[in-house]
Amino acid sequence: MKIIRLHYPLDNRQDELKDSAAAIGFFDGLHRGHQNVINKMIEIAEEKGLKKAVMTFDPHPSVVLSPKKQRTTYLTPLDIKLEMLDGMGVDYCFIINFSSAFAALESEYFVSEYLINNKVREVIAGFDFSYGRYGKGNIDTLKANDAFNTTAVAKLTSGSEKISTTKLRDDLAAHRLEEVNDALGRPFEVQGVVVQGEKRGRTIGFPTANVEPEYRYHLPAKGVYAVTLKIDNEEEIYKGVCNVGVKPTFHDNMTRVSIEVHLFDFNRSIYGENVTVYWHNFIRKEQKFSGIDELTEQIGKDKEKAAELLENH
Template sequence: MKIYRLHYPHEQHELDLEPSAVAVGFFDGLHRGHQNVISKMEEIAEDKGLKKAVMTFDPHPSVVLSPKKQRTTYLTPLDIKLGMLEARGIDYCFVINFSSALADLTPDEFVQQYIMALDIKEVTAGFDFTYGKFGKGNIEMLSKYESFNTTGVGKIAEGEEKISTTRIREDLAKHDLAHANLILGRPYEVKGVVVQGEKRGRTIGFPTANIEPEYRYHLPAKGVYAVSMQIDNEGTVHKGVCNVGVKPTFHDNLERVSIEVHLFDFDQSIYGENVTVHWHHFIRPEWKFNGIDELKAQIAKDKQKAIGLLENL
């Protein structure tokens, strides 16, 4: 997959492009709704003999447009999103820097410079896609251009509610992991590296791998989860129980959230290894216990609960 990182203004003559069909959107999470938009683009590209392309943006537009509600954590950080698109067989990915200058373009200026100038012949986007200054451009306006065709993809819903990145983030924040995974279409995952921690877990019989996320992920809410963890270098996957939180039994004012995974039947040193944690089931919120013995007893219960939940994984 060829990746084109474009700023405003960009040098059009430096790009070596064949005609393409493009799916346009931010696509954070690449959830079932996003997959539907991209699948439609792929169908059109195959039918018309065009390169398959995705156009996305970085950072999230809210960083420029909504300072009080800016989104700086992601379900699929850019590098992860690019890897998933490459694995899907996408030919081109246009990553457009979302800056104040870009946000100030009129809808027509955006189309001229980022659709027509890139030799795009087919545009596919969600029904609610907007572009240009103040978001005044929409699917209907795109469809009026004669140099390319536009296909709007309707709402994909679970029940009566639209599948959206916002809903997944809300689900993760309120421990509704089951629903988040349902509309993602896969277990939520976070990539990271195993780093040195406080090593308190091994002193109480539950050694843990302390995971430092590689990117600015939107983490599941503080609590205990049944997870699986892949050691990327080996390709092996192990089941475990994970605590996301601030360890209130040992710290009164710790603010930095940690991710600690206790793997079942595992006794290896994996410091420095790159890993991927997959969240499968929520078990309970994070609690403060009245001493080590109470904590150990609850961890043992959590482990047994996780073993049962992951039995058929």
């Protein structure tokens, strides 16, 4: 997949590009609604003999447009998103730097310089996509342009609610992990590296892998979860129980959240290994215990519950 980074003012014309169909959006999470947009792009591109393209933005537009609600953490950080798009067979990924200068551009300029001049012949976007200064451009204004065809993809719902990145983030915060995974069409995942921790787990019979996220992930809310873990360059998937939180039994004022995974029937040292943690089920909220004995008893119950939940994984 060819990655094309675009900064305003545009100074790197891509004359070697071929005509393409482009799916446009931020696509954080690449949930089932996003997949519908991209799959529609692939269908149109293959039908018309065009290159398959995705046009996305970095950072999230809220960093410029909504300082009180800006998103600086992601369900799928940019590098992960690019890996996934490459795996879907995308030929070109345009990454537009979403700056104050870019946000101030008139919608007609965006269409002329970012779409037409990059040889986009088919535009595919969600029904509510907007662009240009004050968001004045929308699907209808795109359809009015005869330099390319525009396809609007209808919203995808789960129950009565639209599947959206905002809903996914809210669900993670409320421990609704099963709803998150249903909307994604896969388990929520975080990539990271195993680093040295406080090593308390091994002293109470539950050694853990302390996973430091590699990117700025939007993490699940503090609590205990049934998870699986994959070590890079290994085929086996390991089952375990994970605590996301601040370890209140041992710390009164800790604010830094850690990810600690206890793997079943596993006794290797894996410090420095790159791993992926897959979240499957929520078990309970993080809590403070009166002491080691009470904590150890609860971890044993959590382990049994996780093993039960993961039996068919």
